[in-house]
Amino acid sequence: MIPVSNREDSANSLLGPEMANTIEKEAYDEAKSALQCYSLSQSLQSLPLRYYFLLNVFDLEPFELHMSTAQATDNIYESFFTRYALLCKLAANKDREVEKVTHWHLIEIIALLKDRRSTREEVAAKFIQDPVIADSESLARTLIDLAAGLWLMLSISNYPGDISYDEPIFWEDHEKMTEEQYDLNKGLINKTFSQHYNSTDLVKLPQAFTAAHLDQIGGIKVIWTSNLADHLLLKDDDTKLMLFHQVSILQLHKKSPTILLPKALVDETIRSISLLIPPVLGEPNRWFQQQRKENLIDAQAGVCDRLNSSERQIEKFVYWRDRLVLLKRTFDDAEPRNISQLWWDDRKKTQWFTFWVAVLVFFMTVFFGLVQSVAGIVQAWASVQSLKSQRAQG
Structure with a gap:
């Protein structure tokens, strides 16, 4: 790791001279100093801190990160930084020494991880002698897991107190982050996201195949x-679907010159999200809007480009094909279990129409039967009253 005495020089090289010329220098210096001083126990709340943090993590130029005041108000990266704060808290539960580490330390570790040739062990050796790390192997491991997990959107290692559904990935010490050839099942990324699929079924993915209808x-x-590794994974006897939503971060990966995730994987993930959460006239659909009221979800997940019929073909999916096929089979096999599900289930439109026409006829028959009965009772009552009136007059 870069010595503390040289950290300011490192900051200048990582942030780049163009940024100082583009952004007000006072804000630049303040954000740079804050990242170097704030410990991981202090979450990044202000817009400038988040701005500089993302620029460094993804090696972007200022114009590539559109974070206007309006976007900040809409909390465009709120879900990412909420997850960041949670990961820091969980890492501190695992190793209390994490609390003395700064956000800039994490940026430096991520910079080391971008060298695809280095193994996990070699990355640790480069920064373990930093005075803050103090030759602590356990702390070094925890920080590597934290940095890699945050950057690549993966759950690496188990954290005490983590009650999420995430299934952690184990990164071997001798493994590299990735291999040059993505078809090799070696390296953390390659073994986690394989291009090899088992399913050869050419299932159809119609417009009705959406997260709203699955629900x-x-x-x-x-x-x-x-x-990301849990995307489209079915759990709890196929009653729960894990759905990745950090589309804003996927888009930053696409812009990043140091991207390690396969670009095809990033593009396919965004398309699979669009498949299940299709926008309506460029706006999020009602189901997604309701989900956002109940959960902290990246808003960009609801406004991905809508897929046409060609883009919805299963052949266009490689990384997520097996999970999509299994999900479609599970959806096709699902039978409605209540009136609400019967109402929404228009997969077989002829049967749906016939059923609800029969229901309508049944209720109309009952209704008119009741009306006729009531009319008969009223008529009988009127006849009795008329007879009584005639007798009284006689």
Whole structure:
């Protein structure tokens, strides 16, 4: 790791001279100093701190990170930084020494991870002698897991107190972050996201195949996740679907010159999200809007480009094909179990129409039968009253 005495020089090289010329220098210096001083127990709340943190993590130029005042008000990266704060808290539960580490330390570790040739062990050796780390192997491991997990949106290692559905990935000491050839099942990224799929079924993915219908018809509850490895994973006897939502961060990966995730994986993930959460005229659909009221979800997940019929073909999916096929089978096999699910289940439109026409006819028959009965009772009552009146007059 870069010595503390040289950290300011490191900050200048990482942030780049163009930024100082583009952004007001006072804000630049303040954000730089804060990242170097704030410990991981202090969450990044202000817009400038978040701005500089993302610029450094993804090696972006200022114009590539559009974070206007309006976007800040809309909390465009709120879900990412909320997850960041949670990961720091969980890491501190695992190793109390984490609290003395700064956000800039984490940026430096992420910079080391961007060298795809280095193994986990080699990355640790580069910064373990930093005075803050103090030759602590356990702290070094915890920080590597934290940095890699935050940057790549993965759950690496188990954290005490973590009650999420995330399934952690184990990164071997001798493993590199990734290999040059993505078809090799070696390295953390390669083994986690394989291009090899087992399913050869050419299932159809119609417009009705959406997260809203999975919920409303199939009774499959969506569990939102920030763990990319759990995307489209069915759990709890196929009653819960893990759905990745950090689209804003995927878009930053696409812009990053130091991206390690396969670009095809990033693009396919965004398309799979659009498949399940199709926007309506460029706006989030009602189901997604309701989900955002109940959960902290990245707003960009609801406004991905809508897929056409060609883009919805299963052949266009490689990384997520097996999970999509299994999800479609589970959806097709799901039978409505209540009136609400029956109402939404229009997968077989002829049967749906016939059923509800029969229901309508039944209720109309009952209704008119009741009306006729009431009319008969009223008529009988009127006849009795008329007879009584005639007798009284006689």
